[in-house]
Amino acid sequence: xxxxxxxxxxxxxxxxxxxxxxxxxxxxxxxxxxxxxxxxxxxxxxxxxxxxxxxxxxxxxxxxxxxxxxxxxxxxxxxxxxxxxxxxxxxxxxxxxxxxxxxxxxxxxxxxxxxxxxxxxxxxxxxxxxxxxxxxxxxxxxxxxxxxxxxxxxxxxxxxxxxxxxxxxxxxxxxxxxxxxxxxxxxxxxxxxxxxxxxxxxxxxxxxxxxxxxxxxxxxxxxxxxxxxxxxx
Numbered sequence: 001x002x003x004x005x006x007x008x009x010x011x012x013x014x015x016x017x018x019x020x021x022x023x024x025x026x027x028x029x030x031x032x033x034x035x036x037x038x039x040x041x042x043x044x045x046x047x048x049x050x051x052x053x054x055x056x057x058x059x060x061x062x063x064x065x066x067x068x069x070x071x072x073x074x075x076x077x078x079x080x081x082x083x084x085x086x087x088x089x090x091x092x093x094x095x096x097x098x099x100x101x102x103x104x105x106x107x108x109x110x111x112x113x114x115x116x117x118x119x120x121x122x123x124x125x126x127x128x129x130x131x132x133x134x135x136x137x138x139x140x141x142x143x144x145x146x147x148x149x150x151x152x153x154x155x156x157x158x159x160x161x162x163x164x165x166x167x168x169x170x171x172x173x174x175x176x177x178x179x180x181x182x183x184x185x186x187x188x189x190x191x192x193x194x195x196x197x198x199x200x201x202x203x204x205x206x207x208x209x210x211x212x213x214x215x216x217x218x219x220x221x222x223x224x225x226x227x228x229x230x231x232x233x
Contacts, residue, residue, distance in 0.1 A: 001211065001212050001213055001214070002197060002198060002200070002201050002209050002210075002211050002214070003209060003210045003211070004201055004203075004207065004208075004209050005023065005034075005207065005208045005209070005210070006204075006206075006207050007021065007204065007205065007206025007207050010022060010023050010206060011026070011029035013029075016049075017048070017049045017052035018046060018047070018048055018049070018052065019046075019047050020044060020045045020046040020047050021044070021045050021206060022042075022043075022044050023042075023043035023044070023045075023189070023208055024036065024037075024040070024041060024042055024043060026042055026044060037185060037187055037210045037232065038185045038232040038233055039119045039120040039121075039122075039161055039163070039232060039233065040117070040118070040119055040187060040230065040232060041062070041118040041119065041120060042116065042117060042118035043115065043116075043117055043187075043189060043208065044115070044116045044117075045113070045114075045115055045189075045191075045206065046113070046114055046115075046116060047111050047112070047113045048071075048073075048103075048104075048105040048111060048112050048114075049105065049111050050105055050107045050108055050109055050110060050111060051105065051106075051107070051108060052104070052105055053074070053102065053103050053104030053105055054102060054103045054104070055102055056100050056101070056102050057100065057101070057102075058095075058098060058099065058100045059093070059095035059098070059099055059100075059101070060095050060096065060097060060098045060099070061095060061096065061097075061120070061121060061124045061125065062095045062118050062119070062120065062121065063092070063093075063094055063095075063118065063119040063120070063121050063159050063160050063161055064092070064093045064094075064095065064116065064117070064118050065090065065091070065092050065116070065117045065118075065119075065148055065157075065159065065165065066085070066090070066091040066092075066103070066114050066115070066116050066117075067090060067114060067115040067116075067117070067147070067165075067167070067228070068085045068086055068087055068088075068089055068112065068113075068114045069087060069113040069114060069115065069191065070087055070110075070111075070112065070113045071086070071105065071107060071110050071111055071112030071113060072084050072085065072086050072105065072106055072107055072110070072112055073085045073086075073091070073103060073104075073105065073112050073114055074102075074103070074104045074105070074106045075091055075093075075101060075102070075103055075130075076101060076102050076104075077093070077099055077100060077101035077102075077130060078099060078100040078101070079099060079128060079129070079130055081130045083132050084106060085132065087137060088134050088135055088136065088137045089132060089133070089134050090132060090133045090134070090135070090147055090148060090157045091130075091131075091132050092130070092131045092132070092133075092148060092157045092158070092159055093128070093129075093130050094121065094126065094128060094129045094130070094159070094160050095128055096121070096125065096126040096127050096128040096129065097125055097126070097127065097128060098128060099128040099130075115189070115191075115228065117165070117230075119159070119161050119163065120161070121160040121161055122160050122161045122162060123160065126160065131152075131157050131158065132157065133147070133148075133152075133155060133156065133157035134155070135147050135155040135156075135167075136155070139155075140167050140168055140169040140226075141169050141171075142168075142169070142170065142171070142174060142176075143168055143176065144166035144167070144168040144176060144178060144227075144229055145166060145167055145168060146164050146165070146166050147165055147166065147167055148163075148164065148165040149163070149164040149165070150162050150163065150164070161233075162233045163230060163231060163232050163233065164230070164231045165228065165229075165230050166228065166229045166230070166231070167226075167227070167228055168226075168227050168229070169224070169225065169226050169227075170193070170195070170219065170220075170221035170224065170225045170227070171221060171224055172221055172222070172223060172224055173220070173221065173222075174220070174221050175218060175219060175220040175221070176218070176219045177216065177217070177218050177219075178216070178217045178218075178219065178229060179215060179216045179217075180215055180231050181215065182215045184215075184231060184232060184233060185210070185211065185212055185231075185232040185233070186209075186210075186211035186212075186214070186217060186229060186230070186231060186232070187208065187209070187210055187211070187229070187230040187232060188203065188208060188209045188211070188219075188227060188228065188229050188230075189207075189208045189227070189228045190203040190204065190205055190206065190207050190208070190225065190226075190227055190228075191205065191226040191227065191228065192205055192224070192225060192226040193205070193221060193222075193223045193224050193225030193226060193227075194221065194222040194223040194225060195219055195220070195221055195222065195225045195227055196219070196220040196221075196222055197209055197211075197217065197218075197219060198214070198217055198218055199218065199220075202222070
């Protein structure tokens, strides 16, 4: 089954210093029918204006991934980590028993756009941790590149859940086939372009789909597309 959520169905907001959309219930936006997809709880497409950001705030028992699409994002936490990330960089915080962090745009003139994703951990109550990684953006072309997964590698950041986050770029008319084990879920978010999913569902920027009971999926770009796909339990 493929369930489409259009960009218009997301909660859009503009706070002056921060604008974007919430795909799932988040903050003051609550829809009792749209709170989760498997362990996934949050998919926020945020743009933070220069010199602004989120002050110190706590998290616990949540796997938090930040993917920078443009600009720079500065992270600082009570574990002693201070990191700036640009496109090609990934930040993962496993909040565990508790962590406090800030997220800030350090630029004086350029906004930062990022996807922030939250997932319930496989095991609650673990020690908090933080990790960063970097992938080669050129490797996104014509494929789905794993960037976050249960097991880390040279260009893949580990996460405390049985899942994988992929990014990819497709040229016009280019197609990919994604295969996974039966009984798992697929979440897709379209960053740019136009994408056909399994021949029947068309995505535009900001659209997402939640897929169950399908273990092989064909993606075809009607326009050059930048896509995120997440394989979930």
